[in-house]
Amino acid sequence: xxxxxxxxxxxxxxxxxxxxxxxxxxxxxxxxxxxxxxxxxxxxxxxxxxxxxxxxxxxxxxxxxxxxxxxxxxxxxxxxxxxxxxxxxxxxxxxxxxxxxxxxxxxxxxxxxxxxxxxxxxxxxxxxxxxxxxxxxxxxxxxxxxxxxxxxxxxxxxxxxxxxxxxxxxxxxxxxxxxxxxxxxxxxxxxxxxxxxxxxxxxxxxxxxxxxxxxxxxxxxxxxxxxxxxxxxxxxxxxxxxxxxxxxxxxxxxxxxxxxxxxxxxxxxxxxxxxxxxxxxxxxxxxxxxxxxxxxxxxxxxxxxxxxxxxxxxxxxxxxxxxxxxxxxxxxxxxxxxxxxxxxxxxxxxxxxxxxxxxxxxxxxxxxxxxxxxxxxxxxxxxxxxxxxxxxxxxxxxxxxxxxxxxxxxxxxxxxxxxxxxxxxxxxxxxxxxxx
Amino acid sequence: xxxxxxxxxxxxxxxxxxxxxxxxxxxxxxxxxxxxxxxxxxxxxxxxxxxxxxxxxxxxxxxxxxxxxxxxxxxxxxxxxxxxxxxxxxxxxxxxxxxxxxxxxxxxxxxxxxxxxxxxxxxxxxxxxxxxxxxxxxxxxxxxxxxxxxxxxxxxxxxxxxxxxxxxxxxxxxxxxxxxxxxxxxxxxxxxxxxxxxxxxxxxxxxxxxxxxxxxxxxxxxxxxxxxxxxxxxxxxxxxxxxxxxxxxxxxxxxxxxxxxxxxxxxxxxxxxxxxxxxxxxxxxxxxxxxxxxxxxxxxxxxxxxxxxxxxxxxxxxxxxxxxxxxxxxxxxxxxxxxxxxxxxxxxxxxxxxxxxxxxxxxxxxxxxxxxxxxxxxxxxxxxxxxxxxxxxxxxxxxxxxxxxxxxxxxxxxxxxxxxxxxxxxxxxxxxxxxxxxxxxxxxxxxxxxxxxxxxxxxxxxxxxxxxxxxxxxxxxxxxxxxxxxxxxxxxxxxxxxxxxxxxxxxxxxxxxxxxxxxxxxxxxxxxxxxxxxxxxxxxx
Numbered sequence: 015x016x017x018x019x020x021x022x023x024x025x026x027x028x029x030x031x032x033x034x035x036x037x038x039x040x041x042x043x044x045x046x047x048x049x050x051x052x053x054x055x056x057x058x059x060x061x062x063x064x065x066x067x068x069x070x071x072x073x074x075x076x077x078x079x080x081x082x083x084x085x086x087x088x089x090x091x092x093x094x095x096x097x098x099x100x101x102x103x104x105x106x107x108x109x110x111x112x113x114x115x116x117x118x119x120x121x122x123x124x125x126x127x128x129x130x131x132x133x134x135x136x137x138x139x140x141x142x143x144x145x146x147x148x149x150x151x152x153x154x155x156x157x158x159x160x161x162x163x164x165x166x167x168x169x170x171x172x173x174x175x176x177x178x179x180x181x182x183x184x185x186x187x188x189x190x191x192x193x194x195x196x197x198x199x200x201x202x203x204x205x206x207x208x209x210x211x212x213x214x215x216x217x218x219x220x221x222x223x224x225x226x227x228x229x230x231x232x233x234x235x236x237x238x239x240x241x242x243x244x245x246x247x248x249x250x251x252x253x254x255x256x257x258x259x260x261x262x263x264x265x266x267x268x269x270x271x272x273x274x275x276x277x278x279x280x281x282x283x284x285x286x287x288x289x290x291x292x293x294x295x296x297x298x299x300x301x302x303x304x305x306x307x308x309x310x311x312x313x314x315x316x317x318x319x320x321x322x323x324x325x326x327x328x329x330x331x332x333x334x335x336x337x338x339x340x341x342x343x344x345x346x347x348x349x350x351x352x353x354x355x356x357x358x359x360x361x362x363x364x365x366x367x368x369x370x371x372x373x374x375x376x377x378x379x380x381x382x383x384x385x386x387x388x389x390x391x392x393x394x395x396x397x398x399x400x401x402x403x404x405x406x407x408x409x410x411x412x413x414x415x416x417x418x419x420x421x422x423x424x425x426x427x428x429x430x431x432x433x434x435x436x437x438x439x440x441x442x443x444x445x446x447x448x449x450x
Numbered sequence: 451x452x453x454x455x456x457x458x459x460x461x462x463x464x465x466x467x468x469x470x471x472x473x474x475x476x477x478x479x480x481x482x483x484x485x486x487x488x489x490x491x492x493x494x495x496x497x498x499x500x501x502x503x504x505x506x507x508x509x510x511x512x513x514x515x516x517x518x519x520x521x522x523x524x525x526x527x528x529x530x531x532x533x534x535x536x537x538x539x540x541x542x543x544x545x546x547x548x549x550x551x552x553x554x555x556x557x558x559x560x561x562x563x564x565x566x567x568x569x570x571x572x573x574x575x576x577x578x579x580x581x582x583x584x585x586x587x588x589x590x591x592x593x594x595x596x597x598x599x600x601x602x603x604x605x606x607x608x609x610x611x612x613x614x615x616x617x618x619x620x621x622x623x624x625x626x627x628x629x630x631x632x633x634x635x636x637x638x639x640x641x642x643x644x645x646x647x648x649x650x651x652x653x654x655x656x657x658x659x660x661x662x663x664x665x666x667x668x669x670x671x672x673x674x675x676x677x678x679x680x681x682x683x684x685x686x687x688x689x690x691x692x693x694x695x696x697x698x699x700x701x702x703x704x705x706x707x708x709x710x711x712x713x714x715x716x717x718x719x720x721x722x723x724x725x726x727x728x729x730x731x732x733x734x735x736x737x738x739x740x741x742x743x744x745x746x747x748x749x750x751x752x753x754x755x756x757x758x759x760x761x762x763x764x765x766x767x768x769x770x771x772x773x774x775x776x777x778x779x780x781x782x783x784x785x786x787x788x789x790x791x792x793x794x795x796x797x798x799x800x801x802x803x804x805x806x807x808x809x810x811x812x813x814x815x816x817x818x819x820x821x822x823x824x825x826x827x828x829x830x831x832x833x834x835x836x837x838x839x840x841x842x843x844x845x846x847x848x849x850x851x852x853x854x855x856x857x858x859x860x861x862x863x864x865x866x867x868x869x870x871x872x873x874x875x876x877x878x879x880x881x882x883x884x885x886x887x888x889x890x891x892x893x894x895x896x897x898x899x900x901x902x903x904x905x906x907x908x909x910x911x912x913x914x915x916x917x918x919x920x921x922x923x924x925x926x927x928x929x930x931x932x933x934x935x936x937x938x939x940x941x942x943x944x945x946x947x948x949x950x951x952x953x954x955x956x957x958x959x960x961x962x963x964x965x966x967x968x969x970x971x972x973x974x975x976x977x978x979x980x981x982x983x984x985x986x987x988x989x990x991x
Contacts, residue, residue: 052805054915056813174573185960215959218919220910221711223704223840224954234661236668248919251815251911259827259837265577281815281911286825288525289573306564310545319544385572387525389542395572 042085043078043347045070046105048116048126048137053093057247058326059118061277062140063088065327066115068315069334079341087111091122098122099129106133112347113138113337115330120144120187124445127152131442134349138337140329142272142294144191148406148419148428149441150353154376155333155369156326157295158404159195163242165381166270166293167196169396170240171203174268177237178209180229182245185214189244191411192272196242198410209237219249222256230260233267241269250274254287264289270383275324279390287386295379296328296364297392305364322390332369332377335361357422367401374419374428376404485512485553489536492522493529493569500575508582516586518552523579527552527569530561539566581606585614588631593624600630605662607638633658637666640682648678656685659696659833664689696833701951707840709947710847711909713940714902715920716927717851720939721895722774724928725871726888728782729789731796733924734917735803736896739773740766740903741912742807745816756821759904766900773803774896778889800917807914815913824908839908846905850898851940857894858936867891871934930970932980942981946970 047066049059070084078084087109091098098117105111106129113136117123120143130137130151137149142157170176181196183189193212200210211232213225233239245253250271257269270291276298279287298309308331313321340356341347360370363379370378378401384392407414407429417438419428427437439447488507495503504522507515521527526539528549537558541548546560571579580602587599607615612635619631636654639647652670655663667689670682715737722730744762751758777799785792824842827835858864869877870887878884903916910916927946931938946966953962977983 052808054918056808057815057913057915060813213958216963218915219959220919221708221950223707223837224701224951225959227700227704228955230661234664234668236665236672248815248911248913248915252909255820255839255909256837259825259839261827261835264573265580268573277814281817281913283817283819289576291573301564301567303564313545387542391542393525393568393570395570 040082042083043113043341044085044087044109044111046102046109046111046114046116047086047088048091048098048101048105048114049118050093051088051090054247055093055118055122058277059093061324062115062118062326062330064316065312065330066334068311069331071315072311073334073338079338080345091116095119095122095125099125102126102129102135102137103133106130106135112136112349113352115140115333117141118326123152124448127445128442131440136337136349136352138330138333140326140333142325144188145195145404145406145408146191146411146414147441147444148374148376148421150375150421150426150428151349152375152441153333153336153356153371154404154406155329155336157379157381158376158406159192159408160405161295161379161381161402162272162293163192163196164199164410165398165402166272166291166383167199167242169293169383170242170268170270173396174240175238176240176268177205178211178232178235178239179205180211180213180232180239180241180267182213182215182225182229182241182243184219184244184246184249185216186246189214189246192244193242195408195410202410215245215249217246217249219245220252222253226253226256226260226262229267230262233262239267241267243269243271244273245271246273247278250278251282254282254290257290258286264291264385275326276322276391277324279386280320280322282390284386284390285388288388290386291383291395292386292392293381293383294325294392295381296325297382297384297394298323299384299387299391299393300365300382302364302366304362304366308364328364332361332363336369336371336377353421369401370403372403373422374404374406375421376406378403483553484510485514485518486536488512489518489527489552490534492518493527493536497570497572497575501578504575504579504582508586514552516583519579519583521552522569522571523576523583525568525571528566529569531565531567536569537566577606581608581611585611588615588618588627593627596624596627597630600627600634603631603634604660605634605637605665607634609642612638633660633663637662640666640670645675645678648675649681652678652681652685656688657692659689659692659831661832663832693833696831699830700834701955702948703836703840705948705951706944707837707844707947708951709944710840710844711906712923712927712947713943714843714847714850714905715899716924716931716939716943717847717854717936718895718897718899718902719924720928720931720934720936721854721898722892723925724934724936724939725867726891726895727789727871728892729793729796730777730782730895731793731921732777732800732803732917733896733899734919734921735800736770736773736899736917737903737906737920738803738807738912738914738917739770740900741818741907741916742811742816742903743769743900744904744907745818745912748819755819756823759821759824759908762904762907763901766904767897768900770900770903771893771897774899775889775893777896778892782892783885783888800921804914804917813914815911818907818912820908843905843909846901850901851936854894854898855936863887863890863894926967926970929974930980932982932984934984935980935982938980938982945981 047063049063050056051060051063067086070086074083087105089101089105091101105114115138117126117139118141123139127149131149135151137152138155139152140155142162145158179200181193183193197210229241268291270293272293274292275294309323312323313319336356336359339359339361340352344351344355356371357373360368363369365380367380380401381398382394383396384394387393406419407417409415416431416433417429418432428441429438488510491506492503507518521538527536528539529536536552537549538552539547540550545563547563548560549558550556551558584599584602587595590596615631615635632654636651640651655667667682667686671679673679719733722728743766744759747758747762747765748755781795782792785795820839824839827837828841829835866882866887869882870884874884927943928939931942950962950966953965957965
């Protein structure tokens with residue numbers, strides 16, 4: 015059963031602002047929110063739904079966009095991948111939303127892809143992912159591997175002198191692809207096969223004793239060792255606990271995580287974790303007024319003094335503002351017009367820089383490395399000197415090296431092969447083919 | 451020698467810290483406090499100048515140096531953006547942070563975190579700082595601090611501390627401290643010393659199980675000097691032999707520990723499913739309730755995680771038992787003898803309970819603090835240490851098991867339960883209230899699940915998904931052990947845990963799990979009633 019509610023946030027602002035009355039009487043812009051509010055992914059996705067509602071409320075207080083109010087249409091795909099596709103169809107066909115913000119896991123995005131392509135919708139996807147995809151109808155506001163994994167590995171190698179690598183991940187598509195990219199990248203840099211240990215664990219793995227013991231043994235070979243972790247969700251807490259209990263401190267074997275953010279840390283006693291690392295494009299602790307304003311607004315919206323912000327929330331903030339700018343630029347919410355208008359749109363991010371929508375539907379982001387502190391926050395210890403443009407197709411995978419994505423006319427292709435000069439199947443068709 | 455002198459003076463000075471704190475600030479208002487310049491220097495230092503800035507603070511011999519460096523190491527030094535003053539952050543949660551003056555210790559009240567600029571520290575600097583602080587602690591008169599400091603010196607020795615360390619070694623030291631320091635110095639010598647020092651170092655390191663010692667020897671094997679490399683190799687081989695025994699012991703411990711978790715999770719089910727025959731898919735959520743009780747108890751007793759945990763044992767039992775009674779009365783009693791319907795209904799209950807926790811408490815995991823006496827590990831030797839939280843869980847599992855055995859074998863309730871499950875009609879005609887026994891049995895099984903939750907809160911995360919992760923494993927253990935047999939559950943849990951841990955390093959976590967499942971399937975094919983099948987007439991029912 016799905017919880018569905020129509021939030022008419024525009025009404026209060028409407029009453030306040032008489033001057034907008036005439037224009038606001040037009041149909042509202044319908045914003046579909048496709049995040050799980052129940053099931054296993056609710057832990058991560060609920061906050062994103064709330065973020066979207068907050069952003070819409072703020073926008074309406076300013077009079078909406080082009081004089082039209084925004085209206086959130088919330089559905090609950092319940093952490094059920096096929097249900098994501100059904101709910102996306104419901105949003106586009108029945109609710110006739112103008113844009114969808116949603117999804118967390120890659121598998122849910124792959125399930126939605128054929129639907130948004132078929133019905134020509136717009137989807138903003140806010141989470142870091144494994145890349146290897148570019149759809150005409152999807153805008154990827156999270157990090158591609160070159161905006162998170164590769165810079166993090168560079169930091170470990172150059173700043174901490176790491177020579178031995180443990181690539182530990184949960185057994186699904188994002189860690190497997192990321193680790194494949196990292197393995198090739200490390201080998202290209204001259205790291206020997208024997209200095210790379212790859213380990214996969216099932217979802218929700220809770221018994222880390224022998225793996226942590228293995229990592230400890232692997233780390234006693236004389237070379238500086240680090241763990242690059244793509245361990246997902248709940249499995250992180252017991253993993254870090256085991257590290258602490260077996261006495262592995264961050265100065266012995268640092269762990270750099272790609273899926274551990276402020277929200278995950280709020281469920282752990284971070285005392286033993288101080289100094290372990292995470293790579294993101296945003297941290298709540300970033301010292302910047304735009305960020306502080308965002309946090310204050312969020313704390314107020316949630317009515318919880320301890321509410322935390324995280325990277326995917328910033329991605330939604332950027333994606334939402336980009337959409338608003340594109341609507342202003344195009345003067346309409348027509349999907350074709352937005353697709354054309356949004357490329358090149360630049361909005362401020364929360365870390366003091368500018369995010370630009372690139373022709374491959376990925377955005378520019380700074381890369382930050384943060385160390386865990388005892389208050390559950392990260393302190394930034396390193397960042398790229400400028401923003402990095404997201405790369406849809408990795409240069410470190412054999413199949414994707416020759417592919418580029420460019421959605422501007424005349425190319426309009428998500429996987430153009432520069433060697434053969436041909437355009438492959440669309441991301442949605444690809445996802446359907448893979449599913450069969 | 452400069453650094454040694456300052457270190458010694460710091461030791462004396464640290465004794466005076468308490469006095470200093472009580473006494474009025476040593477520096478009058480007009481006189482510039484040298485600490486101010488030292489701290490400003492630290493705050494302004496670029497990563498390259500950090501070493502010098504830290505050294506300057508140590509060398510100053512200032513009695514407050516230790517507290518400054520501690521604050522720095524804990525990420526608590528910040529700069530006021532307006533005034534440029536360096537402050538210590540006492541509380542860094544929320545929007546306004548409490549700060550204090552590092553010079554006088556005076557509390558400066560709250561300030562918006564927007565006004566503060568953190569003095570940056572990273573892993574590399576923290577590592578060096580730990581070395582510096584450990585070096586200071588080596589002069590401590592408290593043997594505990596001294597021992598920890600000696601432990602921390604492993605791999606942290608460099609050319610600046612080698613001389614004071616050698617001087618320290620010439621003095622009278624507790625055996626444990628001396629042993630550690632000798633190893634630490636040997637590791638340094640093996641890396642930096644001349645040929646003779648290297649040879650001596652290898653002699654010292656031979657037989658040491660410490661991972662840093664192995665790392666140093668490994669590096670020596672890869673070094674240029676063939677003679678050193680050969681003897682390092684020989685030393686490594688002898689160490690490797692010793693390690694094998696330790697690794698085997700470690701694997702066994704891991705297995706027992708995973709096994710005891712499985713036993714805890716399954717033992718409640720062994721009663722509700724095994725003895726009563728009720729397929730309770732909400733069993734995992736009863737475990738979850740126990741874990742949340744622990745969290746709730748810690749919220750009620752802030753600052754006393756240990757006491758809260760101990761009180762959670764009866765509380766977790768009660769909460770889960772009451773929830774069990776509610777489930778039994780509202781659903782299961784109406785579905786007696788209809789296993790498929792029971793399965794579906796209890797599965798529904800499990801989803802309801804999960805979503806209830808998500809809506810009422812939070813979809814996020816809750817942080818349960820591990821009490822001091824349960825964190826860390828019991829060090830047997832350098833290669834083998836038993837993590838304390840798991841050691842407690844093993845003990846707890848055995849106690850719970852023994853308790854249940856007592857109840858089933860020695861009490862009236864146990865007798866009645868066994869009578870009702872063997873022949874319900876006969877038991878009733880003997881005057882046993884079967885309905886009451888049903889309620890009590892289900893409450894007992896559920897309560898034990900709550901106990902498992904209390905224990906699991908110390909190992910895994912407390913969140914709405916906690917139960918899901920254990921329900922399949924629990925059924926697996928009960929079926930493998932033989933339905934209706936508590937001993938079977940114990941043996942099955944420990945066996946599966948050990949097999950899993952033996953397979954895991956060799957096959958990987960995913961494959962190990964699959965292999966265990968395949969093994970159980972094959973086993974059940976051969977012996978459908980599990981390890982310890984019930985015999986006699988009771989088995990036919």
